[in-house]
Amino acid sequence: MESDASETAPIKRAYIFLYGIIFITSQNILLSFISKIRLIYREICYDASGVRQMYSRIRDSRIDKGLSQKQVAELLGVSYKTYSAYEKGKRHIGALQLIVLANFYHTSVDYLLGRTDKKAPYPKGK
The missing domain is CATH 1.20.5 (Single alpha-helices involved in coiled-coils or other helix-helix interfaces)
Structure with missing residues (x-):
């Protein structure tokens, strides 16, 4: 053994x-x-400068409308700190909030996400 x-x-x-x-x-x-x-x-x-493209478009859209981060945060029902983190790319933004922003800015979610350069929203379905 x-x-x-x-x-x-x-x-x-x-x-x-x-x-x-x-x-x-x-x-x-x-x-x-x-x-x-x-x-x-x-x-x-990310774009060439290292900034998340999606978040820079959210920031640029807000600035184009002449709004503060606090105003957009109130629109989304989040704190100023949370919205600021969205714009800096430190926090992911939810789908529902993206839809709200796209509707508010009269653009498409794809534009905010950097998937297209066309600012125009998609036509509504019947």
């Missing part, structure tokens, strides 16, 4: 070694995938 245990020990160590390699390899693949996704996200969301 002692010989059986001593004969299987190297096999167990080999399995543990292989599992370790597989685990490390899969982690490296996952990390590589995540970093590629981050690069794509940055390309989509």
Whole structure:
């Protein structure tokens, strides 16, 4: 019986070694995938100056209307601090709030998100 245990020990160590390699390899693949996704996200969301395009359009629309951050925050039903964080890109703005802003500024959500350069809102469906 002692010989059986001593004969299987190297096999167990080999399995543990292989599992370790597989685990490390899969982690490296996952990390590589995540970093590629981050690069794509940055390309989509940020303009050349490093500011999130979506949030700069929200700020620019507010300024074009001559409104303060406090006024727009009241329109959205959020605090001034929250709205300020939206414009700086430190906080994500919700879909409902984007719709409210798009309607208020007479533009489309896609324009605010930076997906189009056309300011005109989409025609209403019948």
